[in-house]
Amino acid sequence: MKIATWNINSIRARIDRVISWLDRHEPDVLALQETKCRPDQFPFEQLHERGYHVEALGLNQWNGVALISRSPLEHIQAHFADVPLFGDGSEAEPRALAATVEGIRVYSLYVPHGRSLDDPHYRYKLSWLEALAIEAGSIADQPVALTGDFNIAPTDADVWDVAVFEGATHVSEPERAAFQRFLDLGYSDVVRTFVPEGYTYWDYQRLRFPRNEGMRIDFILTSPPLTARVSGAMIDRDERKGKGASDHVPVMITID
């Protein structure tokens, strides 16, 4: 069984790339982030034609997450317990969607960016991660995959030049502590075991991809019962190439 995650940066702009990637890599589950549309705008048809089950969560042109699966998606959950609201919003942003597939609880997660260390969005990011960790901890004895764009580079090796990020988000101590919390709960950054080097995101600006100036910020964190079953992983760097690429690439694990 294969579980993948991909920040697609607009599903409508890139549905052809998604279909092509599904055809070539045949994941059993693909979690998407930044779908950037409401469910009524989501291109379900082409996915249903290929036999996939699809659940999508979206409010407007921002954020948005989805789960695409060969097997039925069961016990679907939007958001998670005590998810914080941002600003004066009355409704949770569409950043988390979970479902059970063949006994594995899969989360598609789009962690808030944070914007800057003095921005309310940064405090929102930390409280969002704290609430997620509480839920993740409560189910860590079951097979769980926390997948998605964490918007955190956990180590200095996860950015091309840490000096560039001095005083910026993604590398701050509180963000890294929030990431470490999942590891302390028993979750494993299992892709790192199989793919010790490599980025998952390169900014569109400043020739970041040709220069390989990227960041490793997309993860699949597996609970102990699932970690024991992981037999391989890949980061599909090639998907960043060519016209019309997302700024993130797919990350995938293989489970026995």
Added chain:
DNA sequence: ATGGTTGCATCGCAA
């Protein structure tokens, strides 16, 4: 050129 892309509710914002 010391640098500047992408997607969208498109001329402003978020990433």
